[in-house]
Amino acid sequence: MSNSLLSSSENPVRSAPVARDACGMAVAANLLGDRWTLLILRETFYGVSRFDDLRADLDIPRGILSARLKALVTAGLLAKSPYRQGRERVRFSYQLTAKGQDLALTLIALMQWGERHLREGPSPVRVADRRTGASLTIALVTPQGHAVAAQDVEFIVLPQS
Amino acid sequence: MSNSLLSSSENPVRSAPVARDACGMAVAANLLGDRWTLLILRETFYGVSRFDDLRADLDIPRGILSARLKALVTAGLLAKSPYRQGRERVRFSYQLTAKGQDLALTLIALMQWGERHLREGPSPVRVADRRTGASLTIALVTPQGHAVAAQDVEFIVLPQS
DNA sequence: ATGCTAAGTTCAAAATCAATACTTAGATTG
């Protein structure tokens, strides 16, 4: 994959060709880029949804968790809803919205990168095709669903209007 | 895609089924999860490599940039190397290593999510098949390179040894 | 010799985070 978008680079790239405000990656990094947010989302992907469960599992200060959950609800990644288990009292759960669930591919990409480069030994999680059991990996695919090899991938920065 | 790994969930999941130390996603989130690191990596993907270019482009305090670059070099995502342009003086550039370049899929996944959910209007970047020009998107694929639909994707948490 | 620039380091002030204690509102117990 041509990683430097600006191609040949006989002389160095002095600035990113896409403004930060105009780049989905930068805007997303802005929203998710802090010490806890990705870890909170990981928990919610695993199905952990209650304030105190998140707090205990992550060992995160209550104030910080409270602030991050508020931000994620405001951003529309999580929805806070009352719920009742059996005849216990009403509690609140933070569930991924469709927008939050759509981050799954990103988190799986991150997970697979982490497994490849940051951890040793076999991964404790397998992502598989439910029908065949085949292991699945993240890739770039055509609209027809065919993976394209890294060296055939090209970035094109469109002229900004 | 079954987002709650622990499936059926008539009663709530109280803790993540994979310890943080044992999860590539959590380890990676630990490394990349702060206000600047993802943005710095974005710049390096675009080919911006010099300290002062990064500083100016990101508007990041020098001390922070220095610390983050050190951490990324230590982690093996960036390599610092002297370089000389023309007969100018020797400078330093921070280039992605193979390990860093391998984060491309993750960053593209993040970018495409950001474009879908955080920005309006057309994306300023297209990811395309060099041979056919077709637009490419992130997906989970079988070892044969065939994309699998979200509802056919299954997470399996292996028993920890 | 003087100045200029890239690539940092240093330091004080401001912002953020962490730890602990406190609050609130239902449900449960005595």
Add this chain to the structure above:
DNA sequence: CAATCTAAGTATTGATTTTGAACTTAGCAT
């Protein structure tokens, strides 16, 4: 009915981190 328990927070205070600005260093140019 009063006291207690717990989930889900808020408040407060000290520690840490970040920011902004000035300073440093080394190589090259004038």
